[in-house]
Amino acid sequence: MTSLNISLPEALKDYVEGQVASGDWGTPSEYVRELIRQDKERRLGNLEQELLAVARGGKIELPVSEIRKKGLIAALRERTRRR
DSSP states (O other): OOOOOOOOOHHHHHHHHHHHHTTSOSSHHHHHHHHHHHHHHHHHHHHHHHHHHHHTTTTOOOOHHHHHHHOHHHHHHHHHHHO
């Protein structure tokens, strides 16, 4: 694993340390990694929803379950081949 140093204002540093002290995370790094994972999942979910909204425009419709199961590109290719 590699490292990345970040600077935080004192209030945010105190908040992170408080989260670690709650016992849910062992270190500040674990807490920050979890936040990054959650952000990544949220952004991917938003992208899926945006793509589905476009697909529902009458051209291509892909259920989220199909995208998750096959991946977006594979699902789009399969739907395109079926037409």
